[in-house]
Amino acid sequence: MATELELKLMVHPTCFDKAVQALDAFCVKEVNAIRQPTLNLMNGYYDTQDALLMSSGIALRVRSVNEEYIQTLKTRGVSRVGMHARGEWEWNVPTDALDFELITPDMLPSNLHNKEWQSKIGIVYRTDFERQIWLIDFAGSKIEVVCDRGEVTSPYGHDGISEIEFELKQGDETSLYQAALSLAQQVPLQVCTVSKAQRGVRLKTPIIELPDDLPEDAQHFQIGAYWYEVWLTYWEAMVHREDDSLYQEIETALLNLQNYLPNELSGKIAYLLTIPERLLDPEKPLFLSLSQDTQMGVSMLEIGRWLNLQH
Structure with a gap:
């Protein structure tokens, strides 16, 4: 194996x-x-x-x-x-x-x-x-x-x-x-x-598979990792379904994740939350504008790298 x-x-x-x-x-x-x-x-x-x-x-x-x-x-x-x-x-x-x-x-x-x-x-x-x-x-x-x-x-x-x-x-x-x-x-x-x-x-069962619930004794970084996974899950679902309404769930995940990151990465979340305003284009769906912008993906990788190092 x-x-x-x-x-x-x-x-x-x-x-x-x-x-x-x-x-x-x-x-x-x-x-x-x-x-x-x-x-x-x-x-x-x-x-x-x-x-x-x-x-x-x-x-x-x-x-x-x-x-x-x-x-x-x-x-x-x-x-x-x-x-x-x-x-x-x-x-x-x-x-x-x-x-x-x-x-x-x-x-x-x-x-x-x-x-x-x-x-x-x-x-x-x-x-x-x-x-x-x-x-x-x-x-x-x-x-x-x-x-x-x-x-x-x-x-x-x-x-x-x-x-x-x-x-x-x-x-x-x-x-x-x-x-x-x-x-x-x-x-x-x-x-x-x-x-x-x-x-x-x-294709047969179109459900959004969220991460497992956290145990009651979850550590600080584990809670952060949970909200990170929720962010990724709703992001993929939004792009796959071409459904801008799911950005509300992404925003909730980001706001929760922000509480479990060091200051530098928490600041990146604050910046990410301003991106939809700056990219707003009435002629273009939000999911498309976001998926064609580099900042979201770079921050995903930087935060994921930090969370993995906490294990």
Whole structure:
């Protein structure tokens, strides 16, 4: 098993090409940065009709790439204040059919040890996207950066994919934030906690998944982390649904988060709260103006970096 540690960013489709150009320019400037071949990835995600795997924290897919097939099982893992740390197993398989013999009980939660679910499983949604890849050395760490553009489809509808992932291959996890910040200062990007698998599931069940409630004895930084996650959740929902009314929930999360940050970061929140006034354009939805502005994403990354250091 590999433990995957990644930082996922959403980028509005109108800014996607600018992000690719910035990464290419970084590769031209830096010796230890290489652009890899672009891949076209087709993925079938498997589950039962009642979403037993997803509700149990499991994503199971078969990916087709360059006429080869890869079966992957991922656990939900833990959300690290905007970062994702999760278990991942991959196997090369001869066809696009699942091989259940590869999946052992230690990879699954106890409610899936009974194999009855295997007879009820089928493809419930697909993701088809182009993946552009860069391998970079940044602040002493090796990081894989990917830009994914495409869509998720199911019988219940479709959703666009326009995102960037920074995955730590070797080194210090704080380098993920440093690398992401260097890009976010050039291109509007925002931290995203919604996986491609979750995008597929919500086509059928379009709910907003808020973080778990805090325990009564939660520490100061844990309360801050909670409101940070609420901010990220409503941000993604606002952009995904194109619903400006959800900005009220974002504003509430920011005001609460402000109480749990040091003065410098608290001041950034105060500044963020003035952005909608400055960007107000009667001809343009608020969600669009905000998602095309760099300040929101830079502050998300700076605050997320600080919160992660408190653990």
